[in-house]
Amino acid sequence: MQSLHVNGYDMPYLDVGEDRGRAPLVCVHGSLNDFRVWGCVLGPLTQRHRVIAVSLRHFFPDRWDGVGDTYSIAQHVDDVIAFIEKLDLGPVDLMGHSRGGHICFRVAQQRPDLLRRLVLAEPGGELDASLDPDYVGGPSPLLARFTASAEKIAAGDVDGGLAVFVDTLEGAGTWPRLPAMVKQNLRDNAYTLIGQVRDNRPPFSKADAESIKMPTLFILGARTKGLLPKVLHALAAHVPYSKTALIPNATHPMFEQAPQKYSEVVLDFLAS
Amino acid sequence: MQTFHVNGYDMAYLEVGEGHPLICVHGTLGDFRTWYSVLGPLSKNHRVISVSLRHFFPEHWDAVGDDYKMAQHVADTIAFIERVQPGPVDLMGHSRGGHIAFRVAQARPDLLRKLVLAEPGGDLDASLLEPDAPPPPPMPLAVAMPLVLTSIRGGDIDGALKAFVDAIDGDGAWARMPAAAKQQLRDNIFTLLGQANENRKPFTKAQAESIRTPTLFIGGGNTTGSLAMVHRVLARHVANSQTVMIDGAKHWMFDEQPQKYCQAVMGFLAS
Numbered sequence: 001m002q003s004l005h006v007n008g009y010d011m012p013y014l015d016v017g018e019d020r021g022r023a024p025l026v027c028v029h030g031s032l033n034d035f036r037v038w039g040c041v042l043g044p045l046t047q048r049h050r051v052i053a054v055s056l057r058h059f060f061p062d063r064w065d066g067v068g069d070t071y072s073i074a075q076h077v078d079d080v081i082a083f084i085e086k087l088d089l090g091p092v093d094l095m096g097h098s099r100g101g102h103i104c105f106r107v108a109q110q111r112p113d114l115l116r117r118l119v120l121a122e123p124g125g126e127l128d129a130s131l132d133p134d135y136v137g138g139p140s141p142l143l144a145r146f147t148a149s150a151e152k153i154a155a156g157d158v159d160g161g162l163a164v165f166v167d168t169l170e171g172a173g174t175w176p177r178l179p180a181m182v183k184q185n186l187r188d189n190a191y192t193l194i195g196q197v198r199d200n201r202p203p204f205s206k207a208d209a210e211s212i213k214m215p216t217l218f219i220l221g222a223r224t225k226g227l228l229p230k231v232l233h234a235l236a237a238h239v240p241y242s243k244t245a246l247i248p249n250a251t252h253p254m255f256e257q258a259p260q261k262y263s264e265v266v267l268d269f270l271a272s
Numbered sequence: 273m274q275t276f277h278v279n280g281y282d283m284a285y286l287e288v289g290e291g292h293p294l295i296c297v298h299g300t301l302g303d304f305r306t307w308y309s310v311l312g313p314l315s316k317n318h319r320v321i322s323v324s325l326r327h328f329f330p331e332h333w334d335a336v337g338d339d340y341k342m343a344q345h346v347a348d349t350i351a352f353i354e355r356v357q358p359g360p361v362d363l364m365g366h367s368r369g370g371h372i373a374f375r376v377a378q379a380r381p382d383l384l385r386k387l388v389l390a391e392p393g394g395d396l397d398a399s400l401l402e403p404d405a406p407p408p409p410p411m412p413l414a415v416a417m418p419l420v421l422t423s424i425r426g427g428d429i430d431g432a433l434k435a436f437v438d439a440i441d442g443d444g445a446w447a448r449m450p451a452a453a454k455q456q457l458r459d460n461i462f463t464l465l466g467q468a469n470e471n472r473k474p475f476t477k478a479q480a481e482s483i484r485t486p487t488l489f490i491g492g493g494n495t496t497g498s499l500a501m502v503h504r505v506l507a508r509h510v511a512n513s514q515t516v517m518i519d520g521a522k523h524w525m526f527d528e529q530p531q532k533y534c535q536a537v538m539g540f541l542a543s
Contacts, residue, residue, distance in 0.1 A: 001288055002274060014286065016273055016330045039305045040452035043329055043459030060312055061288045179450040181309035184530040188312030259455040 001035075001061060006082035007075075012061055013054045013083075017046030023093050023116045024050040025270065028080060030098025030124065031196060032165070032189045034060040037097070041255050044263030049093070049270065054083060056103075058195060060188040066154060071195025073099075077106040084114045093270055095119035098228075098252065102201065105235070108212050118212070119266055121219040122228045122252055123235065130206035131234040142168055143197065150197045158190045159183075165193060170252060171225075182256070204231065209238035216242040217269040219262065221250035228252060245269070273304075273330060278351035279344075284330050285323045285352075289315025292385070293356050294541070296322040297349060299367025299393065300413060300467060301436070301457045303329040306366065310526045313534035318362070318541065323352060325372075327466060329459040340466025342473070346375040353383045362541055364388035367499070367523065371472065374506075377485045387483070388537055390490040391499045391523055392506065395474035400505050408505075409498045412439035413467075420464055429461050430454075436464070440499065441522045453527065475502070480509035487513040488540040490533065492525040499523055514540070 003010040014035045025045065029037045035053040038045075045051050056076050058064035064071070080103055084092055094115050096104030101123025108118050129135040140146075145168045152161030162183070163175035175183070218236045220229055236244045245265040247254040255262040275282040286304045288311055298306035304322040307314075314320050325345050327333040349372055353361055363384050365373030370392025377387050396408055413420070416439035423432035430446075433454065437446040446454070487510050489503040507515050516536040521528040 001286065014273065036305075036308045036311070039308055040455045042305075043455060046330060047332060061315060063316070179453075179527075180530055181453070181527045182450070184309045184312060256450070256452040259451055 004083055004086045006079050006086055009057050009079065011054060011057065011079060011083050013052050015050070015052050016042055017050045019050040019089075020048065022049055022270075023091060024052050024087070024089055025093045025095060026080075026084060026087075027051060027053040028056065028094070028096040028100035028103055029053070029059070030096070030100045032162070032186045032192065033097075033100075034185070034189055036060075036185055038255070040259040041263045041266075044260065045266065048267055052087070054080070056080075056100075058192050060185075064191050064195070066191045066194030069198075071192060072199045073102060073106065073201040076103050077110065080104070080107050081111050081114065084111075091116040093117045093119070095121070095266065096123065097121040097255070099124045099196075105204070105208075105212070108214060108216075109208060112213055115214050117270060118214050118216040119219065119269065120216065120232075120235070121254065121262075122221065122224060122232055123218075124228065125201065125231055126203035126227075127231055127234050128203040128205045131204060131209070131238070132230075135203075139200075146193070147197045150193045153190045154194055158187055161193065162186050162190060169226075182253075204235060206238050209235045210240065212239045212242075214241065215269075217266070218242060218244040219254065219265060220244060220246050221252055221254035221257070222246050222248050224251045224254075243269070276352055276355045278348050278355070281326050281348065283323060283326065283348060283352055285321050287319065287321045289318055289320050291318040292541075293358070293361040294318040294320050295349075295353060295356065295361050295363050296320060297325065297363070297365040297369035297372050298322075298328070299365070299369045301433075301460045301463065302366070302369065303456065303460060305329075305456050307526070309530040310534050310537075313531065314537065317538060321356065323349070325349075325369075327463055329456075333462050333466075335462040335465035338469070340463060340470060342371065342375070342470050345372050346379065349373075349376050350380050350383065353380075359383055360385040362386045362388070364390070364537065365392065366390040366526070368393045374475070374479075374483070377483050377487070378479055381483075381485055384485045386541055387485045387487040388490065388540065389487060389503060389506075390525065391492065391495060391503055393499065394472065394502060396502060396505055397474040397476045399477035400475060400480070400509070408501055411498050412436075415439055417468060421468055424461060424465060429458055432461060432464065433457050441524075442496070445522075453524075475506060477509055480506050481511065483510045484512065488536070489513060489515040490525065490536060491515065491517050492521040492523055492528070493517045493519040495522045495525075516540075
């Protein structure tokens with residue numbers, strides 16, 4: 001694959017489409033995914049944009065063994081910043097999904113000069129007391145289940161560990177119903193969960209959200225339940241130049257479930 | 273994307289992993305993304321090079337011009353492989369891409385180490401048919417093509433795709449297909465306008481017998497019709513060949529059973 005050497009790491013990326021005088025759209029995948037997750041929207045998006053889909057450090061095509069402390073939000077944020085700098089194409093549009101949305105949010109906070117517009121598809125994270133009156137602090141209530149998932153994977157039960165992780169996020173019985181090709185892409189990244197449960201990412205605050213100054217599109221699957229919609233609405237209420245698009249009949253992997261609708265809202269936002 | 277300039281065209285490819293090169297050729301309505309579900313396992317031991325044939329995504333083709341031909345894609349694949357070092361390479365093709373890979377093996381056996389044909393598409397000429405056997409059914413796309421073309425020209429892209437997919441995997445197959453897979457077919461819909469006149473020749477017995485490259489045929493255990501038949505007939509006449517059937521899968525067997533598919537391919541390539 002093509003790659004850029006950033007922070008001592010060859011960061012792979014897929015670069016598709018012509019730039020047509022517009023800013024390129026850099027795409028950051030979420031947990032257990034990699035550059036391939038954007039495959040289903042590449043067609044519509046590259047009708048108008050040059051799309052650059054990265055694989056974060058330790059995700060496929062890398063094969064990580066879970067050893068070391070270089071899997072963290074902080075590391076991945078540093079890597080994305082260095083990647084955009086090294087691209088040297090001027091300010092880019094930046095899109096992130098789930099944990100990738102968290103990373104893009106932090107990039108926007110730290111280096112607004114690198115970005116033109118921001119797209120956050122159900123960004124992952126927690127809310128601190130300034131955004132959530134029910135905030136109690138401490139680790140995520142889901143951490144125990146994610147840790148159990150990572151332990152299974154470390155012990156060699158990859159499918160068992162993935163089932164726990166996916167069912168925790170998307171509801172019991174989700175894993176067996178996933179298309180086989182989706183499952184296989186998760187398997188290719190299973191070991192990253194070992195790093196992820198060690199990562200202690202800080203929650204979002206109201207001041208964080210208010211500091212995001214570029215036009216921002218939040219994208220929500222209409223049927224997503226739990227913490228993700230709560231986080232999205234809290235952030236969207238405080239990011240000054242933001243709007244929210246709803247994808248009907250979709251849950252967290254909304255662009256895989258509704259690639260046409262998803263692409264339409266992204267293209268409209270980037271053109272507006 | 274990375275490209276090689278071959279026969280006047282920038283041919284895009286995705287390259288992942290290290291090891292002996294394995295060139296992968298998608299079929300009708302596919303592109304380099306066709307192989308995404310098997311990239312992980314296959315790239316553990318191989319340098320997997322997944323190409324997009326001329327006029328497939330990432331090109332957004334308008335179907336103007338007459339260079340969407342079987343012969344053109346074969347010539348392009350040959351020219352592409354000539355650029356890959358070290359040779360000879362392993363070559364894998366699915367469906368129409370299997371037809372292309374077969375023709376490459378016929379024309380340039382010197383370029384190939386091993387050949388993997390996953391339900392290759394094509395017609396069988398009389399030399400490959402048993403004397404008293406009923407004629408084989410036509411290729412699914414040949415049956416569906418009139419409706420496919422009418423639908424595309426009328427702007428009903430999903431109608432065209434439903435006709436295509438259901439012809440191959442049975443009624444309801446399009447409706448059951450994951451939305452992400454559907455979208456990748458949509459991205460290549462205009463190639464079908466080229467394919468209607470691609471001038472593909474049938475396979476003959478002499479051609480099958482001429483293949484000397486060690487060959488693995490892969491079939492989906494639940495595939496029916498001509499796509500289930502063609503690889504069985506060819507395998508009888510390709511001297512150094514073996515066949516693996518993937519249980520619980522149809523024509524897109526690597527999407528349905530990626531682990532079993534990779535096990536078959538990796539076992540063959542390592543043997």
